[in-house]
Amino acid sequence: MKKALRATLLGNFMEWFDIGVFAYVMTYIALVFFPLPAPWDSLATYATLAVTFLVRPLGGLILGPIGDKVGRRKVLAFTILMMSFGTFLIGCLPGYDTWGIFAPILLILLKFVQGFSTGGEYAGAATFIAEYASDRRRGFWGSFLDLGSYLGFAAAATLATVIEVIGGEQFMTEWGWRICFWVALPLGIVGVYMRSHIQESHAFEAQNDSNDKQSAKAGRKSIMDELKAVIGEHWQHLLIGAAMVMCAQVVGYAVTTYMPEYLSDVLGYDTLHGNALLVPVLIIVSVGLPIFGAVSDRIGRRPVMLTGCIVGVVGAIPAFLLMMMGHTWSTFLGLLIMGIIMMFQVSVQASALPSLFPTKVRYTAMGIMFNIAVAIFGGTTGFVITALANVFHTDMMGAFYIMLACVVGAIGVYFMKESSGRNLQGSMPAVENEEEVEDVLENLEENEKYDLSTMPIDIVKDPRVNKGS
Template sequence: MRKQDITVVDTRSARKAVVATALGNAMEWFDFGIYSYLAVTIGKVFFPAMSGPVQLVYTFATFSVAFIVRPFGGLFFGRLGDRLGRKKILTVTLLMMSLATLSIGLIPSYASIGATASVLLLLARLVQGFSTGGEYSGAMTFIAESTPDKKRGFLSSGLEVGTLAGYIAGSGLVTLLTYLLGESGMIAWGWRIPFFVAAPIGLVGLYLRNHLEETPAFEAMEQSKESRKSAPLKEMLSVHWRALAIGMVLVFFYNVVDYMVLSYMPSHLTAVLGYGETKGLLLILIVMFIMIPIVLAMGFFSDRVGNKRIIQGGLIGLLVLSLPAFLWIGSGNNGLVFAGLLCLAVFLACFQGTMPSLLPALFFTDVRYGALAITYNVSASLFGGTTPLVMAWLINLTDNRLVPAYFLVGTSIIGLAVVTMYVTETSGRALRGSAPAVEEKKEIPDILEEPEEAMWWYEEQVQLEEAGSHPESDR
């Protein structure tokens, strides 16, 4: 390893990358957020023949169907991202998401055009799902490759601040509109407003992304080889299967908790527990505001104690406190309901502050975007996006309001076992396939004194090459 191989990351450029990527992510989750918070209203607009919990099941079925195409979108955009660059693909996915979100606000109601309205809603959700397949995995890859190793956890956690900001904006707008317009006004036309608002947010994110530079890791990989072909899909799956499997389990428990707390919970409070819509949304809104500094703190501490330890702590917390938290939420006491929601939110923050830096570090540079897109979207489609639907269906089937708590406990057991036994600590270390990335030149001499630690992934690369793969090295 030579001195010139080490990347010195400009801090301002890194922060700009975080802001631009997080804003696009905020727009994506603004859309997902408003759909979740408007689930009861959307059910009445597009599925008026149903009622109560059954109507909610149909609404969340439309929500979940977008996840069917997410793996295809991830495969399509992920492979392109490894060949053409991260920046170009992220611009395309954001544009698609903006147009699809705007189109939902333009769909006539069931009362106007009948079942065609439900079909159009479904088609718009499919476009959103396809674009999202390349968006989030690309955003994680872009930030991880644009930040110095010792600050990757903290800066990458900014991506999830964008997620929370999108949810907060969505829930805040829906709460305000519900208060001002009432139930009848929301059903008549008020539900459309949040979807119209999402379009200009997407345009701002699009502008910022167009003014970003390509990631240093991708550029270094491009310069290291004059002619490069991406690994065939079959080869990627057969050679990188271990990292793909570990990533799928990580995404599994991360998404179950994420969608449970941020997507399903508003409807659980309203449709299952009987809270007023405004009251339930306001509680979630306050919890998400509190989560923002906690997520950043988790990212900050992950750079010091390791992201693996933070994740283990969150899983143990869920294992012990999921059942008490849902008992508090179902108590009817405002203070206990808030305490239960906040308890779940803190453990979710353990994952939000660490996963954006851990997941990209599982893969080598030349397959990172594509492999992460496959891992994330297949797992999210099977387990994350279906969580609201499964919870609504199981509660309707069993008439047991504690089903979500038992689900979280089982999920945490699986996650804790896999993280403890199979996840390698990557905090503060170079990404697989890349030389170290530092914030200041004065760090370089110390790195050159310990080249084996700096290139910790080298033996793994040799093993993969022997198995038939060719991960790119920036050495």
């Protein structure tokens, strides 16, 4: 479990390290690649960041079915390789002054490469860890994926800050910002090695054996046929998951990609002091995620997520009002409130979402649902808030958008079936050690949490299913 977690965690670290680097050097990206008057320079840079998320669904649509066919491990090794090389090459690109219009075009193309690879990253990592984790502690182990994500963002912010402090603004503008992107290559190489030396999940192996027998009789389906089948059979769960993803990702991206620009452009903080306020919040959030994940294992995913939605609706406006007071302490407190809202949602995302779908289509369904929702609502958060703020002339637009996302998330949670302590659809009960096996077997038929009807076994029949027949 721990070996698998380290390998998958590094990929999420890489994904958000790239997003964080781009967000924290956005001012220099705009100067180098988009020499336009305000606010068009910021909007062009936000739009370039959004490109990464707009192409994510394509990556999910292609890599998801492949992951359900050949295995999660192979696809995850491929995604981290593409992410690291894409990030490294961005740091090598000449600017607009050297290559003219071709510079921003190549930048956008590389963001396409990153977006395609990340389309299979989180969906695959969450699927992999959910299948590896025990039913009793899936929330706790799953929360570490997003811990890696926000530590990656905090690492990016720290690296950008240190380089700027040492080299100064002129150095950052000339080529110092590139160092942040170059760091991705060695991290990616380590990630590929780690992911190449982990074992495939037992849930996938059991399902794959069953699929091979069925495919031998019925013939293998094409990727397009599988996508149609997933959407046709699981459209309700796809919508439920998308609502929860919108809630978590809007809050998450508001903190991580919108706040750096908001702190500097609206509140007047320089990059150094803005990062000094935001990085501790991200570290607090990262440390708190496993705690929230463990709580969800005890009281359920639904209570944790629903509480977060309520806190988001009630706390978003006070958080922004605190930041707008102009004091360092009040700005930090406002950011911390937003971080707490984020913890409720993000901490259980990696355990709640995979439980919506059966093993045989889990990677595919996760790739479709998660990436389309992130593309529409997550990666565009900074762009949408900035555009609406300019249209309606209010600095509170971020709070209103977060409140809307929390309302949508609450609707999704209301229709979601509780998954805490239950076996994944299409999977056997999962335990952490041999001592738990006997207890599970003794209570298998009586425990209402276990759904025997979907387990990949023929010899055990659930007596509850046959009652009354």
